[in-house]
Amino acid sequence: MEHSGRGSPMTMQEINTHRKSFPTKQQVMEQTPDPAVRAMLAHLEAQGVETLFDRFDAQKPQCGYGLAGTCCRHCNMGPCRITEKSPRGVCGADADVIVARNLLRWMAAGVSAHGARGREVMLALKAAAEGRFSRPIAGVEKVRAVARSFGIDDKGEEGNVTLEQLAGRIADRLLEDLSRTVPGPHGTLAAMAPPERIERWRELGILPISAYHEVFEALHRTGTGTDGDWRNLMTHLLRCGLAFAWSSVVGSAIAMDSLYGPPVRQRIAANFGALKAESVNIAIHGHSPVMASAIVQAAESPELVARARALGADGIRLYGICCSGLSSMYRYGAVHPLSNAVGAELILGTGALDLWVADMQDVLPGIMNVAECFHTIVVTTSDSCRLPGAVHIAFAADHGNLDQADEMAHRIVAMAVENFPRRQAANVFIPETSIDAEIGFSVENILADFGGAAALAEHLQTGRIRGIVNLVGCNNPKVVYEKAIKDVADVLLSKDILVLTNGCASFPLLKLGYCLPEALEKAGPGLQAALAGKGLPPVWHMGECLDNARASGLFRALADALGRPLPQMPFAFASPEWSNEKGLGAALSFRLMGLNSYHCVPAPVFGSDKVRRFLEEETEALLGSVMVVVADPGQLGERIATDLEERRNQLGL
Numbered sequence: 001m002e003h004s005g006r007g008s009p010m011t012m013q014e015i016n017t018h019r020k021s022f023p024t025k026q027q028v029m030e031q032t033p034d035p036a037v038r039a040m041l042a043h044l045e046a047q048g049v050e051t052l053f054d055r056f057d058a059q060k061p062q063c064g065y066g067l068a069g070t071c072c073r074h075c076n077m078g079p080c081r082i083t084e085k086s087p088r089g090v091c092g093a094d095a096d097v098i099v100a101r102n103l104l105r106w107m108a109a110g111v112s113a114h115g116a117r118g119r120e121v122m123l124a125l126k127a128a129a130e131g132r133f134s135r136p137i138a139g140v141e142k143v144r145a146v147a148r149s150f151g152i153d154d155k156g157e158e159g160n161v162t163l164e165q166l167a168g169r170i171a172d173r174l175l176e177d178l179s180r181t182v183p184g185p186h187g188t189l190a191a192m193a194p195p196e197r198i199e200r201w202r203e204l205g206i207l208p209i210s211a212y213h214e215v216f217e218a219l220h221r222t223g224t225g226t227d228g229d230w231r232n233l234m235t236h237l238l239r240c241g242l243a244f245a246w247s248s249v250v251g252s253a254i255a256m257d258s259l260y261g262p263p264v265r266q267r268i269a270a271n272f273g274a275l276k277a278e279s280v281n282i283a284i285h286g287h288s289p290v291m292a293s294a295i296v297q298a299a300e301s302p303e304l305v306a307r308a309r310a311l312g313a314d315g316i317r318l319y320g321i322c323c324s325g326l327s328s329m330y331r332y333g334a335v336h337p338l339s340n341a342v343g344a345e346l347i348l349g350t351g352a353l354d355l356w357v358a359d360m361q362d363v364l365p366g367i368m369n370v371a372e373c374f375h376t377i378v379v380t381t382s383d384s385c386r387l388p389g390a391v392h393i394a395f396a397a398d399h400g401n402l403d404q405a406d407e408m409a410h411r412i413v414a415m416a417v418e419n420f421p422r423r424q425a426a427n428v429f430i431p432e433t434s435i436d437a438e439i440g441f442s443v444e445n446i447l448a449d450f451g452g453a454a455a456l457a458e459h460l461q462t463g464r465i466r467g468i469v470n471l472v473g474c475n476n477p478k479v480v481y482e483k484a485i486k487d488v489a490d491v492l493l494s495k496d497i498l499v500l501t502n503g504c505a506s507f508p509l510l511k512l513g514y515c516l517p518e519a520l521e522k523a524g525p526g527l528q529a530a531l532a533g534k535g536l537p538p539v540w541h542m543g544e545c546l547d548n549a550r551a552s553g554l555f556r557a558l559a560d561a562l563g564r565p566l567p568q569m570p571f572a573f574a575s576p577e578w579s580n581e582k583g584l585g586a587a588l589s590f591r592l593m594g595l596n597s598y599h600c601v602p603a604p605v606f607g608s609d610k611v612r613r614f615l616e617e618e619t620e621a622l623l624g625s626v627m628v629v630v631a632d633p634g635q636l637g638e639r640i641a642t643d644l645e646e647r648r649n650q651l652g653l
Contacts, residue, residue, distance in 0.1 A: 568651055
């Protein structure tokens, strides 16, 4: 099913057809592309251990009104649902307003999600700059480059501004953009967004005040008896999208790279086979790098390593689940990527994890049910993310104990070591599938490989590279697990389209060999010619979900090199399996830059033809981009390739 945005809202019969397309667990076991995932699903089913895929089957049939976006629970006069018999809710809101309000609340949640994890690292950067957090400022060049972009004087009147002082001023600027209440310019956006885009956003009246303010205003507008104009709600959706992009994402990424340093290019083992039964095994799961970085350091403690060996282990080994695992992986190396959030229960089901560290976001409560079946201790490290039955060793709500990070990390790793002897060998099941992957791509090291943006842009200009797609997002059981991402990648590569990836969607590409130079055999002749001489893979792994900022930075550099505005460039954003509020924000961020977003899973806007048409057609005139939904991943890949060729033709490339 392809969505054009034309015609009437979907009927309930059409929605029923749509939800019947959702795969069963059995279909996932037969069709998911990773043989290790198939083996683990079969193993856990035989053991009687419930997973997300069982619960998804149990939820069927999913609520048709929820799929349409036409149910409303915002006040206690409801809940209301829109039908032919009752075309308006009790308050008088019609389907267009209800769908728009629901979507805007999702967007506000996405801004706050990435913003909350960003705030933690911004506070850590500020504390490190002021000597209250025992971390050196590792991103020296990043700090100096950002200071120049922000117009922060790196010399000062006396010529002795320290690196720490610069980092502190950057942290203050980022925190101000995150939380400003008095209207004023958004400093990060003004310093780093393309001028052409800023002018367009100003014309549309959507320049944000701050992330906090736009979330505050979104909840206000969608409250009882407030904004009843669906189009006005969509305008604020765009404003929230800019707050998401430039505070929650770019601002957070600046803080992370400033404090912990940029990615390091390296090769690492991925998938279940990277698990070693003879080691003390610790999984790092979530999104914040602050505690994760301290745990990486603690795991290298000679005292703890010696204790692990005394208990029969050969050492301490770390593994990455979701995004805090990915950001640790590309900075420190010895954090092996195993799974995205949806597959976390499968990793726990190996019985080989001694301790599981969960900080914030995409830590699904179901992991506790699987952990209880084995010996795994779960430790939560954020006041925002507690799990019943987990040990809580965390930063306080006010982050006043940041200075205790090393002590807490040492306690956590020590718990893992002491738990190792409790592991029962009979319960350990590790599918022997492992493959190396090249990781740690950034704008800086990519351009260094090619000798500058102009040289890489020349491959675009000549057509050896037909376009570049940021293939990212979460996972969703509404499609066969990880298959859509692989299928889209196969089509794009065959069409000489370079693929960037990060976050949860990157795991199948890591696990199935797409991030190795040998995968160039999947690419067309042009892409092979552009990359083979440099020993580069056809899929460049740029890190965690926040690292969409790296993709947008590369897009900006190449557009500038060709002297073209971004909305004309053969670039695109694709999140085939997106599933949460941050996924909505990520797609909207790229559309605001003038780049189309492509998906296999639709947004819950079936119930409003106006909202759907706004997203799929009207934003073309407003932003230069649209949302495209094609259920079949192979066809989605073909559609992306066709649209990129159309952009090339319009550019005269």
